[in-house]
Amino acid sequence: MSGAPPAISIRGLGKRYRIGSYLPTGGTLRGWFADRLSAKARAASAESNKPRYIWALRDLTLDVPTGSVIGIIGRNGVGKSTLLKILSRITDPTEGTAELYGKVASLLEVGTGFHGELTGRENIYLNGAISGMTRAEVDRRFDEIVAFSELEQFLDTPVKRYSSGMYVRLGFAVAAHLDPDILLVDEVLAVGDLSFQRRCLNRMNDVAQTGRTVIFVSHQMTAIRRLCNRTIWLEAGRIRDFGPTGEVVARYESESLGGAAPGGSGSREGAAYKARYLSWMRDGAPAGEAHVLSDLAPVAFRLVLDVRERIAAGYGGIEIFDPEGKLIWSGASYDGGRGDLALDPGKHALIYSLPMLPLKPGAYKLHASFYEREGRKLLDDWWAAPELIVSLPPSSHPDDEWQGILNLPCGLRVERE
Numbered sequence: 309m310s311g312a313p314p315a316i317s318i319r320g321l322g323k324r325y326r327i328g329s330y331l332p333t334g335g336t337l338r339g340w341f342a343d344r345l346s347a348k349a350r351a352a353s354a355e356s357n358k359p360r361y362i363w364a365l366r367d368l369t370l371d372v373p374t375g376s377v378i379g380i381i382g383r384n385g386v387g388k389s390t391l392l393k394i395l396s397r398i399t400d401p402t403e404g405t406a407e408l409y410g411k412v413a414s415l416l417e418v419g420t421g422f423h424g425e426l427t428g429r430e431n432i433y434l435n436g437a438i439s440g441m442t443r444a445e446v447d448r449r450f451d452e453i454v455a456f457s458e459l460e461q462f463l464d465t466p467v468k469r470y471s472s473g474m475y476v477r478l479g480f481a482v483a484a485h486l487d488p489d490i491l492l493v494d495e496v497l498a499v500g501d502l503s504f505q506r507r508c509l510n511r512m513n514d515v516a517q518t519g520r521t522v523i524f525v526s527h528q529m530t531a532i533r534r535l536c537n538r539t540i541w542l543e544a545g546r547i548r549d550f551g552p553t554g555e556v557v558a559r560y561e562s563e564s565l566g567g568a569a570p571g572g573s574g575s576r577e578g579a580a581y582k583a584r585y586l587s588w589m590r591d592g593a594p595a596g597e598a599h600v601l602s603d604l605a606p607v608a609f610r611l612v613l614d615v616r617e618r619i620a621a622g623y624g625g626i627e628i629f630d631p632e633g634k635l636i637w638s639g640a641s642y643d644g645g646r647g648d649l650a651l652d653p654g655k656h657a658l659i660y661s662l663p664m665l666p667l668k669p670g671a672y673k674l675h676a677s678f679y680e681r682e683g684r685k686l687l688d689d690w691w692a693a694p695e696l697i698v699s700l701p702p703s704s705h706p707d708d709e710w711q712g713i714l715n716l717p718c719g720l721r722v723e724r725e
């Protein structure tokens with residue numbers, strides 16, 4: 309992918325907004341009188357009237373190769389929409405540059421790009437003209453746009469009478485059917501109903517399949533996962549993480565959902581103990597993937613247990629919890645008739661192996677415990693850190709409500725009976 313020429317090239321991009329009130333003390337007559345009443349109030353008011361600034365975006369440098377589908381995620385107010393507004397030239401950056409190579413179509417906040425007094429039909433032609441199409445070109449795509457939006461009946465209604473869902477339908481239909489080289493879509497899709505959202509995702513996928521570039525902002529991680537190969541996680545106007553979608557989204561979800569598991573992992577040092585887990589990794593994992601699972605091959609978890617005093621008979625347990633906190637698998641050192649473990653002081657690796665782990669993408673919590681047989685005494689109870697990041701691609705079923713628990717691609721044969 310890195311070999312493709314860039315569709316978007318961003319260098320040191322920053323956007324500063326001015327915030328706070330510029331009116332004298334709220335601009336009311338009462339405020340004016342109050343100001344006259346005391347010099348102190350006057351001084352305070354002068355202070356609050358000083359313009360304040362925030363950087364909605366800062367130091368963004370990025371190349372987006374042609375044909376890539378990039379997701380943008382992050383909490384409210386981190387600069388996602390600001391970035392798309394700069395890319396679609398609705399607002400200018402304060403510093404830096406963003407070069408876009410090709411025809412750009414965007415679907416931003418509800419209403420952007422439409423003229424309220426004009427009808428749906430007129431807005432379609434207006435948008436076509438703005439993106440440099442001739443009337444004949446728009447004519448050719450017109451029926452497709454209308455069919456996609458399912459707004460035939462309302463084509464001659466001024467769009468100011470449209471509901472927000474109708475706006476988005478028309479906006480998306482226009483943006484996605486005007487043959488853009490670069491399609492920018494902000495999370496407005498969520499306003500549409502479920503079937504429309506699904507059609508939009510499919511359409512964006514089609515646009516991407518034909519080698520166009522798509523940038524998609526959303527809070528819906530399922531949609532981001534389905535559509536985007538790579539994802540940018542923005543935090544306070546800067547790039548916090550940028551990489552393969554499965555991994556970035558998993559890290560983002562893991563942090564948003566509170567990071568540390570119930571009980572917390574805490575520091576593993578200090579205090580006296582008889583046995584304690586120190587770390588874990590995927591046994592035999594390639595460098596940089598020690599806590600990542602990205603295929604359906606056999607998998608083994610290597611847990612390092614530090615034993616301080618000899619344990620004559622003990623046993624360990626391991627559990628995996630899904631991103632919602634549901635227990636999905638558990639195993640123990642004595643499973644399958646294996647007996648208790650006798651461990652001398654020192655570090656031991658307990659390696660639990662499984663034929664495969666067909667999990668959906670996400671951040672999974674591993675929990676490990678170790679008991680001494682006598683009196684079933686709990687020696688350690690550990691919410692393993694870091695979490696297990698599963699980045700297997702979803703097993704392709706397109707409809708969210710039919711997503712099951714297992715992430716297993718299915719085979720198919722058709723035979724004549």
Ligand SMILES: Nc1ncnc2c1ncn2[C@@H]1O[C@H](COP(=O)(O)OP(=O)(O)OP(=O)(O)O)[C@@H](O)[C@H]1O
Nearest residue numbers: 325326327362364383384385386387388389390391
């Ligand atoms: N026109 C503006 N004037 C002043 N501040 C603005 C303006 N537009 C955005 N901001 C500020 O810039 C920051 C980034 O806003 P932005 O809309 O890009 O966030 P976002 O990531 O799209 O958030 P959300 O997930 O809520 O859509 C916010 O602090 C916001 O208040």
Ligand SMILES: [Mg+2]
Nearest residue numbers: 388389390494
């Ligand atoms: Mg936004």
